[in-house]
Amino acid sequence: MITLGSFSLYLALVLGVYTLLASIIGIVQDKERLKFSAYRATLATCALLTIAVGVLWNRLFADDFTLSSVAFHSNKDLPWFYKLTALWSGQEGSLLFWSWVLSMHSLAFWCAAPPPRSIGVSRLLRAASQPWFVCSN
Numbered sequence: 001m002i003t004l005g006s007f008s009l010y011l012a013l014v015l016g017v018y019t020l021l022a023s024i025i026g027i028v029q030d031k032e033r034l035k036f037s038a039y040r041a042t043l044a045t046c047a048l049l050t051i052a053v054g055v056l057w058n059r060l061f062a063d064d065f066t067l068s069s070v071a072f073h074s075n076k077d078l079p080w081f082y083k084l085t086a087l088w089s090g091q092e093g094s095l096l097f098w099s100w101v102l103s104m105h106s107l108a109f110w111c112a113a114p115p116p117r118s119i120g121v122s123r124l125l126r127a128a129s130q131p132w133f134v135c136s137n
Contacts, residue, residue, distance in 0.1 A: 005055030016131035
């Protein structure tokens with residue numbers, strides 16, 4: 001389970017960088033296929049970060065203290081609602097949480113206006129910030 005979370009984070013980082021590069025090249029060279037590819041990579045990044053958050057929440061609720069984030073920010077006596085919020089109580093979990101929120105935000109904007117209309121400066125800035133947040137985890 002922990003390996004799945006780590007793998008999904010690494011793959012989300014790679015896809016985040018790809019989204020940024022594909023968006024830039026798609027805008028500069030006006031290539032619709034790259035713009036659509038960046039859109040699909042955004043969907044995949046969102047799914048992978050959702051998996052990583054789900055794995056961490058699962059480990060928090062299962063009291064798996066082999067993870068440092070769980071060991072430092074949770075204990076067996078915590079009520080469920082404190083375990084739910086333990087995800088963002090430390091720096092690692094907080095950055096993962098904000099990466100996930102950013103990916104959901106990007107997903108909402110991409111779904112509201114799918115490519116090629118949706119490639120603009122604001123979406124490019126979101127694509128640029130996503131790898132930084134994921135890399136910080």
